[in-house]
Amino acid sequence: MSLLEAILIGIIQGATEFLPISSDxxxxxxxxxxxxxxPDLVLIGLVHAGTLLAILSYFWRDLWAIARAVLGGLARREPFADANARLGYLMILGSVPAGIVGLLALDFFERQFGSPTVAAVGLLITAVFLVVGERLNRGAKTLDRLTVLDTLIIGSFQVLALFPGISRSGSTIAAGLGRGLDRPTAARFSFLVGLPAIAGAGLLSILDIFSAQGSLPATHYLAAFVAAAIVGYLCIAFLLNWVKRHTLYPFAVYCALFGLLYLLFTVL
Known part of the structure; x- marks a missing residue:
């Protein structure tokens, strides 16, 4: 793998991890x-570490406020009194469905990554989610009105994102719109509820680094890591700004065209 290919892998991971178009x-x-x-396991681990750094860097103020509120609430024996503390518990709750299913069926989902056809079909499913989410977009519910049921439903959509091609951010944003969240709130909560899953995947990938033999020069790994971190950070900022004034339809069109073209080319 050349240096340019390594950087390209980092850019792909950084952009598609956070835009609703499926990194996997x-x-x-x-x-x-x-x-x-x-890419070898070391490169995969480093680009996941890059996107983990991107989301932690972007949301560090939110995460710091949530951590302080959770710890303060526990100290006062009022764990749900603060809105930020409640948000922290909802983030954890929303990660439970995907965490359980992912652990129980890890081998099954890993096998799906060997099939580009599955990934192409997953992109078509992502496109459907985005369109349906926009069609259901009638709400103005904010994070302080989010319920446990809302969180479990949104979090359950992360289970589907274990398949390659089904976007985690796309499916959870669509689910948030279906539960009455406005578009900016749905996008923001999508990132927050996905952070434990992103962190878990990133940490597991980082652990793989220590059990794998790197086959590339150190400069290739560093370049891919930096590319994933920078592009990931910019894409988070871009999407949160985009949804304030625009719909998700362009991302749906992109996913549908990409998936359909791949399926057509494989048939022809």
Whole structure:
């Protein structure tokens, strides 16, 4: 793998992890389409670490406020009195469905990553989610009005995102819109509720680094890590700004076209 390919992998991971177009789908399909060398475990671990750094850097103020509120609430024996503390518990609750299913069926989901066709179909499903979410977008519910049921439903959509091609952010934003959240709130909560899952995947990938043999020069790994972190941070900022004034339809069109074109080319 060349330095340019390593940087490209970092850019793909950084952009597609947070835009509602599926990072896993792209990491499966693009190497298959352009005959890019498959990244080794060290590179995969580092680009996941890069996106983890991006989301922690962007939301550090929110996370600090949540952590202080949770600890303060426990100290006062009033764990749910503060809105930030409540948000912290909802973030954890929303991660439970995907965490349980992911652990119980890890081998099954890992096998799906060997099939570009599954990833292409997943992109079509993501497109449907985004369109349906926009069609259901009638609400103005804010985070302080989010219920336990809302959180469990939104979090359950992260289970579907274990399949390559189904976007975690796309599916959870669509679920949030369906539960009455306005678009900016749905996008913000999508990132927050997905943070434990992103952190878990990032930490597992980082652990893989220590059990794998790197096959690339150190400069390749560093470049991919930096690219994933910078592009990831910019894409979080872009999406949160975009949803204030625009719909998710352009992302739905992109996912549908990408998935359909791949399926058509494989048939022809």
């Amino acid at each position: 789908g792209h990491l499966v399909l693009l190497p298959a389409i352009f005959n890019i060398s498959q």
